[in-house]
Amino acid sequence: MWQATKNWRPGITSVSTPILRRWARGGYVWEMQNRLKFLGFYTGPVHGVFDERTENAVRLFQYRFGLKVDGLVGAETKRKLYLATKNWKQQKPAPKVPAKGTNRPRPVKNSYGLSQQDIELLAKTVHAEARGEPYVGQVAVAAVILNRLESELFPNTITGIVFQPLAFEAVADGQIWLQPDESAKKAVMDALNGWDPSGGALYYFNPARATSKWIWSRPQIKRIGKHIFCK
Structure with a gap:
């Protein structure tokens, strides 16, 4: 599982962690974003919301590491992400995530609906x-x-x-x-x-x-x- 730091609960590879997918939110997503950012796959704000930009970063990571490219963060994706970010150190607890439906980050849109x-x-x-x-x-x-x-x-x-x-x-x-x-x-x-x-x-x-x-x-x-x- 993720290496726990002092005063911090186990990370997202904990056995009890569900599969992470679009619009999941919370500390597990916050940690995942930090680890993807550490590798350069994620360039957006670390806000603990599994938005479209986060999903695209997950897909890029999965492709680069030979995983099934589905945008879902299950056991194998979590394991590979942990192994690739062993040098990442958590600096502070995850911030509070806005309640569902409020302040949801929205991707930039155009006539094709692209982010x-x-x-x-x-x-x-x-x-x-x-x-x-x-x-x-x-x-x-x-x-x-x-x-x-x-x-x-x-x-x-x-x-x-x-x-x-x-x-x-x-x-x-x-x-x-x-x-x-x-x-x-x-x-x-x-x-x-x-x-x-x-x-x-x-x-x-x-x-x-x-x-x-x-x-x-x-x-x-x-x-x-x-x-x-x-x-």
Whole structure:
């Protein structure tokens, strides 16, 4: 279990701790946020509420540590998180958490209903997948992800789409964790504002590197830079 500190109850890997999920609240969530923040996965305020930003941080941690990416903090996720944060030291008791329904942190929203964390992940994906491409090609990559968000063929969250197995080469080779440049950030905002240079594409690939026969079978829409966009 979590190592208890003086005058502090056992941490969230205690046998009696329930699975933590969206909108859970209290000291266990506060400690989890601190540990995720210690590792750099969580960048929001430590307030003891399992909000959307916290769930996205959990999903990123799970992906990076080879766990099932479901956003739920069960026994195995707790164990891995503890082992990864043995050097974290609790400095003070958890603050009182607002009663349910009051002062609930709300993610930044836009026309797609995305949080700021989603937008940041979009920018990282565009940067990792399309840096060096013409600007219109970067916007097109962002548009493909948003097109997938609206399609019944794909997960219904940005995190689910980006981390879907074998979906993006940048996830497989780790480039997804690079910090996006201003061009990628601007491309995401243009795509969110309705610009879709891909022509409604759901897929794209680099013909010089593609090894999948299946991707070549998709109806092609256009080519932008090194990428072919298709349905």
